[in-house]
Each structure stands twice: as C-alpha cells, then as structure tokens.
Amino acid sequence: MSTLNVRVAAIEQVTPLVKHFTLMREDGQHFPTFSGGSHVVVAMDINGRTHRNAYSLMGSPDDTEAYHISVRRQEHSRGGSVFMHDNVVEGSQLQITMPVNLFSLSKMGRKHILIAGGIGITPFMSQLHDIQRNGYNYELHYAFRSLEHGAFSDQLKARCGNHAHIYVDRLGQKLDLRELLGSQPLGTHVYVCGPSSMVTAVLETARELGWPENHIHSEQFTAPPMGDAFTVQLAKSKTEITVPNDITLLEALETAGVNPDSLCRGGACGRCELDVLELDGEIFHHDHYLSDAEKASNRKIMPCVSRARCTHMLLDI
Amino acid sequence: MGCLAFKKETFRDDYTYRNSPEAIHRFPFPFPEDKYMYSVNIEPHVSIKPGSVFEFPFDIDEHYVAECQDKAITLAKDPGRYAVLPHMMDAQWDVLELIMESLSRDYPDQFKLTKDGNRWTWHNLPLGIQDTFTFGDRSTMAMDPFEYIGRQTQGDFVLLDQREGTLFADAGCITSQADWSLAFDVGMSWHQWHAPVPRATEIGVMDRALKFMMNLQLGSPVRRLNWTMTINPRLDTSPENYPQWGTDRNTVTPENAGDKIHLRVELQTLFRLPRSNGIVFSIRCYLISLNELATYPRWAKRFHRILRELHPDLIEYKGLTKFHQIAVDWLARFDDGAALEIGTQPE
Amino acid sequence: MERGYRIRSKPNYETLMWREKASAQVVVAKGAGGLAVLQLFQQMYPTQPVTVFYVRGNGSDTDHSATLARVVGDAIKLFDSETDALYAFYRSLPDFRMGTRFYVSGTESFMWSLCKLAKLFDIQESEIMMELSNSLARPVYCVHCKGTTPDVTTNIATCSKCSRKLFVRDHFSRHLGAYMGLMVDAENPGEVPEIEEIYP
Numbered sequence: 001m002s003t004l005n006v007r008v009a010a011i012e013q014v015t016p017l018v019k020h021f022t023l024m025r026e027d028g029q030h031f032p033t034f035s036g037g038s039h040v041v042v043a044m045d046i047n048g049r050t051h052r053n054a055y056s057l058m059g060s061p062d063d064t065e066a067y068h069i070s071v072r073r074q075e076h077s078r079g080g081s082v083f084m085h086d087n088v089v090e091g092s093q094l095q096i097t098m099p100v101n102l103f104s105l106s107k108m109g110r111k112h113i114l115i116a117g118g119i120g121i122t123p124f125m126s127q128l129h130d131i132q133r134n135g136y137n138y139e140l141h142y143a144f145r146s147l148e149h150g151a152f153s154d155q156l157k158a159r160c161g162n163h164a165h166i167y168v169d170r171l172g173q174k175l176d177l178r179e180l181l182g183s184q185p186l187g188t189h190v191y192v193c194g195p196s197s198m199v200t201a202v203l204e205t206a207r208e209l210g211w212p213e214n215h216i217h218s219e220q221f222t223a224p225p226m227g228d229a230f231t232v233q234l235a236k237s238k239t240e241i242t243v244p245n246d247i248t249l250l251e252a253l254e255t256a257g258v259n260p261d262s263l264c265r266g267g268a269c270g271r272c273e274l275d276v277l278e279l280d281g282e283i284f285h286h287d288h289y290l291s292d293a294e295k296a297s298n299r300k301i302m303p304c305v306s307r308a309r310c311t312h313m314l315l316d317i
Numbered sequence: 318m319g320c321l322a323f324k325k326e327t328f329r330d331d332y333t334y335r336n337s338p339e340a341i342h343r344f345p346f347p348f349p350e351d352k353y354m355y356s357v358n359i360e361p362h363v364s365i366k367p368g369s370v371f372e373f374p375f376d377i378d379e380h381y382v383a384e385c386q387d388k389a390i391t392l393a394k395d396p397g398r399y400a401v402l403p404h405m406m407d408a409q410w411d412v413l414e415l416i417m418e419s420l421s422r423d424y425p426d427q428f429k430l431t432k433d434g435n436r437w438t439w440h441n442l443p444l445g446i447q448d449t450f451t452f453g454d455r456s457t458m459a460m461d462p463f464e465y466i467g468r469q470t471q472g473d474f475v476l477l478d479q480r481e482g483t484l485f486a487d488a489g490c491i492t493s494q495a496d497w498s499l500a501f502d503v504g505m506s507w508h509q510w511h512a513p514v515p516r517a518t519e520i521g522v523m524d525r526a527l528k529f530m531m532n533l534q535l536g537s538p539v540r541r542l543n544w545t546m547t548i549n550p551r552l553d554t555s556p557e558n559y560p561q562w563g564t565d566r567n568t569v570t571p572e573n574a575g576d577k578i579h580l581r582v583e584l585q586t587l588f589r590l591p592r593s594n595g596i597v598f599s600i601r602c603y604l605i606s607l608n609e610l611a612t613y614p615r616w617a618k619r620f621h622r623i624l625r626e627l628h629p630d631l632i633e634y635k636g637l638t639k640f641h642q643i644a645v646d647w648l649a650r651f652d653d654g655a656a657l658e659i660g661t662q663p664e
Numbered sequence: 665m666e667r668g669y670r671i672r673s674k675p676n677y678e679t680l681m682w683r684e685k686a687s688a689q690v691v692v693a694k695g696a697g698g699l700a701v702l703q704l705f706q707q708m709y710p711t712q713p714v715t716v717f718y719v720r721g722n723g724s725d726t727d728h729s730a731t732l733a734r735v736v737g738d739a740i741k742l743f744d745s746e747t748d749a750l751y752a753f754y755r756s757l758p759d760f761r762m763g764t765r766f767y768v769s770g771t772e773s774f775m776w777s778l779c780k781l782a783k784l785f786d787i788q789e790s791e792i793m794m795e796l797s798n799s800l801a802r803p804v805y806c807v808h809c810k811g812t813t814p815d816v817t818t819n820i821a822t823c824s825k826c827s828r829k830l831f832v833r834d835h836f837s838r839h840l841g842a843y844m845g846l847m848v849d850a851e852n853p854g855e856v857p858e859i860e861e862i863y864p
Contacts, residue, residue: 002534002536002537032535032536032591033591033592034535034591034592035407035591035592035593035594038594061591061592097534098534098535098536098537099535099591100534100535101594104479104480104594106480106786107404107405107407107478107480107593108404108480108786108788109786110785110786130592134407181762181763182687182761182763183761184761184762185758185760185761185762186757186758186760186761186762186764186785186786186787187785187786187787188762207685208685209685209686209687209762209763210683210685210686210687210762210763210764210765211762211763212788212790212791214480214481214788214790214791215762215786263532263534269532270528270531270532271532397810481788481790498807498844500807500810500840501805501807501835501837501840501844502837503839504837504838504839505673505837505838508673509673509836509838510673556807556808556844556846557807557808558808559807559808559846559847559850560808560828560847560850563847563850563851564850564851564852564853566851567851567852639851
C-alpha cells in the first residue's frame with residue numbers, strides 16, 4: 001500500500017471536542033487531488049504499537065498543498081483519537097495512506113441530500129466542493145447536540161446559504177426524516193454520515209418510503225469494538241496467535257508478522273476479508289461489508305473489526 | 318529514449334508493419350509456463366527493467382506515430398469508436414492529466430507540458446501538435462479532453478465509473494480492440510461487459526477481479542497481460558469491420574504462416590483516477606509475427622506448447638479455429654521436447 | 665468470433681409483483697403486456713396511488729384495454745401509439761416523488777425504450793420491474809451498419825438496413841435496447857447455416 005509521510009502544519013481547536021489538523025507532505029511535494037468523500041488512514045505509533053484510524057478529508061479536492069482532517073475526541077475508545085488530541089502537536093510526523101473513497105457522490109444523481117450528525121459532517125466538507133463545482137442541486141442537513149458542538153456550522157452557512165439546514169438538539173430542533181425523504185423529486189440521492197442511530201434512521205425511513213437501495217448512501221467507520229481474548233490458527237503460516245481483548249484480529253496478525261491486505265480498517269471496504277476454514281464457536285461480525293448470508297455462513301471474517309468466541313478458528317492465511 | 322526513431326508503416330491494406338530487432342527483444346511475451354489458463358494474474362504496475370514495456374506507466378515505442386495515424390483513420394471512418402456519457406467529464410480531465418504528466422516526465426524529448434496555473438500548454442513533438450488550454454474548461458479545447466489525449470496515445474482506453482457496487486464502462490476510445498464493440502457495450506456494468514468471456518464467470522474470476530478493481534488505490538496502478546492471435550498486423554479487428562478482415566483467416570497456409578500469423582498481446586493497465594474516483598483501463602496492443610517471434614527459439618518453443626494444449630473453448634473464443642493447427646505445425650520445428658525453465662525471457 | 669456461450673448480459677425478466685414499500689405505483693404496458701398488468705391487479709389493489717399507461721394492442725398484438733379500463737378505473741391512461749404513451753410517461757415524471765415504483769410489460773424494444781427515458785431521471789434499470797409479454801422476438805442491432813431490425817424470431821436475421829445475414833447473439837445492450845447481430849458469413853461468404861425460428 002502506498003503511504004505518505006506528513007507533518008502536522010497547524011492544529012485548530014474547533015469545538016471543545018474537535019480538533020482540525022492541517023497536514024503537509026514531508027518531502028515538500030504536492031498531494032494528489034482527490035474526490036469528495038474520500039478518507040485517509042492515519043498511522044500513529046502509540047507505545048510501540050501502530051494504531052490506525054480512518055479520517056475523512058475535509059479540504060477542497062483541488063487544494064493539493066495541504067490535506068485537512070478533523071478528529072473528535074472519543075474518551076471510551078482504544079486511544080487513537082485521544083492520542084491525536086493529546087500527543088500530536090504542530091510539527092508532529094504521521095503516516096497516511098493515499099485517499100480512498102467509499103462514499104462518493106453519484107454522478108447520475110439529479111439532486112443530493114446530505115445528512116450529517118456531529119463529526120459526521122467531515123466527508124461532506126469535501127463533497128460540497130465537488131457539488132458546488134459541478135453545479136449540482138443539493139441540500140445539507142446538519143444536526144448536532146448544542147451550539148458549542150456545531151463544528152464548522154458558521155462556515156457552512158456562509159458557503160451553502162439557504163441550501164444549509166441546521167438542527168441544534170439542545171434547542172429542540174429536529175430533522176423530520178419522513179417529511180424530508182417523502183418529498184424529494186425522482187433522481188434524488190441521500191447520503192448520511194453520523195452516529196449509528198442516525199444512519200439507521202435514515203436507511204430505514206428511505207427504505208420504508210420505497211427508495212431504491214442505489215439511491216441511499218451511508219458512511220460509518222466502526223471503531224473496532226473490544227471484547228474477550230480469543231485464539232486463532234493460521235493455515236498457511238502454520239502458527240497460532242492469541243488476540244488480546246483490546247486489540248483487533250487484524251492488529252494481532254500484523255504484530256505476529258502476518259500481513260493481510262487492508263485498507264479502511266473500519267469494516268467498510270472489504271479488502272482484509274479472510275476465509276474461515278474451521279470454527280467451533282461463533283463470530284461477532286461488526287463490519288458493513290459482508291452480506292447477511294455471508295455473515296451467517298461463518299465462512300468469512302473481516303479481521304479489522306470482527307471478533308470471535310471460540311477455542312478453534314482456522315483462518316486461510 | 319531520446320533516440321526513439323518512429324517508423325513509417327501501415328496496419329491495413331499493404332501491412333508494412335514490422336518490428337525492429339530491439340522491438341522484438343522487448344516484446345511482452347506473456348507465457349511463463351507451458352500451459353495457459355485464463356486467470357486474473359494482476360500485478361502492481363511498477364517500473365521494472367529499463368527499456369522494457371514495463372518501464373513507464375504508458376509505453377511509447379517505435380510504432381507510435383504510425384499507430385496514432387491508424388487510429389485517426391479508424392476514428393474518421395467510424396466516429397462511434399469514441400463514446401462518452403455526460404457524467405464522465407471529471408474522469409476525462411483526470412485521464413488527460415495522468416497521461417500528459419506521465420509522458421512529459423518519461424519522454425521529455427518527445428512531450429512537453431508547461432503549466433501556468435490552470436493554463437496548460439501541451440507540446441507533442443512526434444505528431445507536431447502544440448495546444449494551450451485551460452485545465453477543467455472544456456470550451457478551451459477543440460474536442461473532448463479524453464478524445465484529445467486518446468488520439469495521442471498508443472492503445473485503447475476505457476473509463477470506468479464506480480457506483481452501485483460495480484463498475485460501468487461509461488466512456489471509451491477504442492480503435493485496436495480484439496472483438497468487442499464500444500458502440501454496443503458503452504454504459505454496461507462489469508459483468509454485462511465481460512459476459513462473453515467463456516469459462517471465466519464459472520470459476521468466479523470476474524467476481525474476484527471486480528472486487529480487486531473496486532479497491533484499486535490512487536497511486537498504485539496494476540497491470541496484466543492478455544493475448545490472442547491476429548492474421549496480418551491489423552490493429553482494427555473490430556466486430557464492426559469483421560466483414561473486412563474475417564476472410565483473412567482463410568488465407569493462412571503453411572508457407573505464409575510465419576508472416577501472416579501474429580501473436581497479439583495486450584498490456585492492460587488500470588489506474589484509479591483522483592477527481593472522479595473512476596478508473597482508466599488502458600489496453601495497449603503489441604503485435605509480433607511468428608517469424609519475428611522465432612528470432613528467439615525459446616519463445617517459439619514455449620508458444621508451440623501453449624497452442625498445442627489450448628482448451629477448445631478458448632480456441633473458438635479467441636477465433637483461432639481456422640489456423641490453429643497450421644500455427645501449431647509451423648511452431649513444432651522449434652520444439653525439441655526438452656523441459657523449459659519458467660519465465661518469459663527471450664533467451 | 666464467439667458464438668453463444670451462456671451470457672450474463674441477457675436481461676432476466678420477472679413476473680410483475682407489487683412492491684409494498686412505495687410512495688406511488690406507476691405501470692406502463694403495451695398490447696399483450698396488458699395481461700401482466702391484469703395479473704398484477706389480481707394480487708390486490710395497492711394502498712398507494714396508481715397510474716397506468718397503456719398502449720392499445722393492434723394487429724397481432726392483443727388488446728386488453730377494455731378489461732384494463734374496467735379493473736383499473738380512473739387511474740388508466742390509454743394511448744393508440746407507443747410514442748404518445750412514452751412521451752406522456754416522460755412528461756409525468758417530474759410529478760412523482762422518490763419512492764415511486766415502476767413496472768413495465770410489453771415487447772423488449774418497448775420496455776427498453778421506456779428504460780432509456782427513465783434513465784434521464786436517474787431511474788436505473790434495477791429500479792424498474794420488467795415482464796416480457798408473450799413474444800420472445802428480439803430487436804437486433806447490426807454491429808456493421810448500426811441499424812436495428814425489430815421483432816426477429818430466428819437465429820439468423822437479415823438486417824433491415826444493410827441486408828447482411830446476421831447471427832443473433834445473446835449479448836444485449838441496454839442503451840441500444842437490442843441484441844448484437846454479427847455477419848454470419850463474413851469468413852466464408854455465402855455460407856449461411858440453416859435458419860430456424862427460435863424466438864417465437
């Protein structure tokens with residue numbers, strides 16, 4: 001996988017919980033252009049262990065001098081966001097992947113409805129550049145907890161004018177999904193990024209109203225859940241490894257020197273998919289990639305987010 | 318590559334196309350083993366071996382000028398060989414940028430690109446073209462950016478749009494295809510487009526290839542080789558013109574087989590495009606006659622075994638039925654039956 | 665040239681069934697395709713608003729307009745020509761909201777003409793349920809002269825534009841709404857295999 005060495009050029013505290021990082025290339029070169037909705041995976045060295053988190057690129061895709069990401073501090077997670085907030089300073093060095101887009105705009109669409117909750121606003125920040133450059137018809141619906149948590153809301157109001165609709169939970173402002181999704185002209189696409197309750201509500205409402213699947217888009221990076229330790233056997237490497245409670249199967253494989261392909265590390269892209277040859281327990285699938293049938297078959301696992309309870313699981317790697 | 322000398326030759330009518338000894342030596346012979354099976358066989362498109370066809374992202378060789386001229390003839394006779402759906406404009410600029418930047422970096426004596434902000438000047442010395450335009454502004458070009466750059470690069474190009482969990486062939490500039498029709502196929506999804514490949518769907522090759530391509534990363538292009546055989550060094554073996562070249566297959570005899578039968582190798586490369594999140598699929602065709610191939614007996618010997626063992630479905634699919642046996646017999650003289658080491662090297 | 669492997673580009677047609685999750689139902693049919701619509705209405709009358717566009721059958725194409733008018737009632741719009749019906753359908757699209765479900769039945773060329781119009785509103789083929797009416801006759805696109813010959817029932821057809829004998833492949837182009845026809849005797853002029861009716 002090609003990676004880029006970057007330096008943190010600036011840090012801005014956007015809200016009490018959100019920091020905006022400006023990244024520039026170490027070698028002084030320009031970044032590649034990217035498409036709205038892309039993300040990069042940032043590698044951090046935390047106590048000798050490499051930790052990787054995906055963050056959406058927020059800047060203009062045409063700005064190749066710097067990349068911009070925003071990180072919300074997640075207290076009860078495995079530490080990536082806390083590290084970004086507490087340990088990364090201006091001048092810090094990080095490694096990022098090339099941009100990957102799992103949340104792109106449908107170019108066939110006649111109208112685009114963007115629905116963001118909290119930090120879920122970030123992929124739309126770059127998508128809006130593409131939307132405005134191409135002159136697409138759109139609406140932005142952005143919901144957050146309270147005024148102090150509305151990252152970039154003033155900037156968005158200025159950029160989008162009456163295309164932007166803001167909902168502040170604390171002020172009792174609510175987005176009526178049925179009303180919104182029930183009144184859209186043919187050819188509309190809806191995109192949602194935010195907390196899982198919001199994503200689920202949008203998906204369910206749209207399906208209930210009869211929206212076809214290919215007009216419904218969501219992005220949700222799952223922070224890998226923790227769980228109990230378990231042990232797996234590796235068929236090709238002819239070895240056995242134990243996955244501790246606080247690291248993922250993918251990370252455990254990498255620590256053992258086995259390096260499956262991987263990309264988003266959030267259960268979305270499918271790149272790290274592994275075949276399960278034998279299993280005597282159950283898999284906890286946390287990904288958004290495998291179909292329900294594949295999950296039920298227990299023949300596949302996405303090691304970036306999924307775990308197992310078993311005494312024997314033979315993986316084809 | 319300052320010494321690139323471009324040949325005057327034709328790919329139709331009198332067929333004066335020939336390979337120089339250097340071109341034969343760098344021919345991308347596709348068979349590392351004695352047996353051929355259809356497979357995905359994708360590898361990273363990274364630079365290897367200076368002078369080889371894999372040195373640069375886009376290979377320019379001694380046939381460049383003649384091939385661009387042949388392309389212009391084909392497009393003039395049938396404008397349908399270029400097609401693009403309206404939502405592909407970002408991808409068009411992406412591919413123009415990719416090719417112009419690659420060629421001007423890798424062949425600085427032949428191609429020059431200067432940028433003054435969005436104002437770009439492109440200078441193609443071999444074809445005597447110089448144009449200034451505004452990147453991203455279609456109105457500043459005489460034709461679509463994709464057609465413009467497609468006409469100035471060897472090989473065929475398909476632009477793929479990624480949506481609905483698959484890839485759609487939503488644009489193409491196709492003048493040297495092996496039996497598929499852009500006018501018919503444009504807008505098709507990956508599986509519809511590949512529908513006619515025998516035995517491939519059965520073994521899930523196409524599903525795996527699609528999954529792989531959907532995950533193709535910016536800055537990490539990939540390549541594979543594919544092959545077929547063509548009678549006469551003809552680039553335009555399109556279904557559209559089948560009535561013109563179909564009868565050529567009847568003209569092969571044991572006496573003229575060395576001249577007439579050509580191994581046709583496609584260097585297929587795939588690049589993720591930055592602005593559009595699309596993919597450009599480049600299909601570059603290399604032709605070599607059996608006579609030229611047999612300059613290196615190792616290749617003739619290997620090719621003999623490949624053809625002799627080829628599955629009957631593939632013989633039919635690749636359109637070899639009429640001359641397959643003649644080719645096998647012609648090549649047999651180079652095959653002493655001794656074991657051949659794995660690898661595609663000529664010697 | 666390849667001949668007739670199992671081909672995935674050939675569309676799979678279905679039997680029309682109401683989709684329960686919908687905000688409106690739009691049904692379009694022509695001639696014999698009216699039977700599929702009658703069967704649709706036997707399932708139950710949907711709770712959402714329904715609009716039916718129907719082209720009356722003429723000649724060999726069965727006409728179901730009288731029965732349909734009775735079953736569907738005011739929601740039916742009747743047309744004598746395919747062009748008028750398709751135009752009325754297209755003109756009505758701005759009035760419908762996301763969640764509208766689409767159903768079509770008729771000949772292949774009729775259904776794909778409709779898909780082409782729908783695509784202008786970003787309604788993709790996966791969003792349209794299609795049932796082929798009784799004839800399997802194929803529209804055949806001549807890859808050489810680019811003409812399309814309608815209602816081909818045989819394995820080999822004579823191109824209506826350039827008169828070449830075309831082998832009818834299973835390869836189907838959605839945007840042309842036709843199967844590929846490839847000159848059958850290009851390699852051996854005059855050698856045309858026996859012509860059989862296989863798409864009655």
